[in-house]
Amino acid sequence: LLQWVTTSLSFTSTSQMKVLSPILACLALAVVVSHAVLSPEQYWSYKLPNIPMPKAVKEILHPELMEEKSTSVNVGGGGVNVNTGKGKPGGDTHVNVGGKGVGVNTGKPGGGTHVNDPDPFNYLYAASETQIHEDPNVALFFLEKDMHPGATMSLHFIENTEKSAFLPYQTAQKIPFSSDKLPEIFNKFSVKPGSECEQPAIEGEEKYCATSLESMIDYSISKLGKVDQAVSTEVEKQTPMQKYTIAAGVQKMTDDKAVVCHKQNYAYAVFYCHKSETTRAYMVPLEGAGGTKAKAVAVCHTDTSAWNPKHLAFQFLKVEPGTIPVCHFLPRDHIVWVPK
Numbered sequence: 001l002l003q004w005v006t007t008s009l010s011f012t013s014t015s016q017m018k019v020l021s022p023i024l025a026c027l028a029l030a031v032v033v034s035h036a037v038l039s040p041e042q043y044w045s046y047k048l049p050n051i052p053m054p055k056a057v058k059e060i061l062h063p064e065l066m067e068e069k070s071t072s073v074n075v076g077g078g079g080v081n082v083n084t085g086k087g088k089p090g091g092d093t094h095v096n097v098g099g100k101g102v103g104v105n106t107g108k109p110g111g112g113t114h115v116n117d118p119d120p121f122n123y124l125y126a127a128s129e130t131q132i133h134e135d136p137n138v139a140l141f142f143l144e145k146d147m148h149p150g151a152t153m154s155l156h157f158i159e160n161t162e163k164s165a166f167l168p169y170q171t172a173q174k175i176p177f178s179s180d181k182l183p184e185i186f187n188k189f190s191v192k193p194g195s196e197c198e199q200p201a202i203e204g205e206e207k208y209c210a211t212s213l214e215s216m217i218d219y220s221i222s223k224l225g226k227v228d229q230a231v232s233t234e235v236e237k238q239t240p241m242q243k244y245t246i247a248a249g250v251q252k253m254t255d256d257k258a259v260v261c262h263k264q265n266y267a268y269a270v271f272y273c274h275k276s277e278t279t280r281a282y283m284v285p286l287e288g289a290g291g292t293k294a295k296a297v298a299v300c301h302t303d304t305s306a307w308n309p310k311h312l313a314f315q316f317l318k319v320e321p322g323t324i325p326v327c328h329f330l331p332r333d334h335i336v337w338v339p340k
């Protein structure tokens with residue numbers, strides 16, 4: 001209703017505006033009150049009445065769901081673990097990509113190398129030399145043309161051990177979350193600076209850091225208009241590294257724009273969200289060699305021309321920025337919002 005009234009103002013005279021002003025004020029107050037009187041679940045139902053809540057959100061609202069190991073979901077804050085699958089005893093390469101950066105372990109007997117590098121979902125950063133292992137087949141990212149039934153990938157969907165919860169909307173609004181307050185915030189919550197929330201947006205994208213479920217819902221609706229789906233990656237149970245095969249039924253959810261929200265490592269649940277007009281999102285059914293089934297969300301970027309030429313994706317895939325769509329699976333606690 002408030003949106004309809006706002007749209008109608010362009011056809012309203014000055015005298016009519018005097019009459020409408022108290023009405024608009026009441027509507028604005030009603031919106032504020034709705035945040036105050038509704039629980040996060042109720043607010044979801046109020047704003048998104050016909051859209052199922054993704055499992056990633058349910059787990060943050062109800063962390064006790066994560067305690068049941070027999071039904072745990074295995075793509076977590078640690079991200080996606082990719083293996084070359086070469087089968088060399090003691091010599092396989094593992095790339096563990098997560099919220100705290102990229103960890104590379106050579107897997108060689110007697111030791112290995114581990115490094116922490118910037119988040120691969122920040123497309124402005126350059127991959128360090130330590131990330132580029134001698135085996136060129138190691139890849140977190142893949143090409144859209146390779147996403148078809150029968151294609152195989154060796155993946156490890158890591159269990160989520162990060163249990164930071166959403167703050168109530170009113171509490172989150174009172175905590176400073178702006179650039180000039182960041183030193184104070186980082187000191188208070190004992191976290192290191194340099195999160196994606198402080199990185200500049202790449203050309204053609206809009207970014208926002210949501211500090212509550214309500215603000216994430218509001219941002220997604222403001223950028224997409226009407227939301228058709230909100231989805232996250234789901235895996236049946238915790239499994240070790242194994243080969244997954246893409247099954248029949250790959251579903252394209254959007255062909256152009258979407259809002260993608262990445263969960264950050266923070267004292268409470270914070271999501272780095274960005275809206276792009278050059279994003280295709282897919283739901284990809286996967287079948288593991290051990291029988292485990294997964295529904296993985298894949299995001300394909302159709303315009304990578306603004307990315308850092310030395311980004312991890314280009315060095316792994318041996319392609320140039322802006323030449324071909326680049327895709328990646330999302331960790332379990334990341335969310336894609338799809339427009340109608």
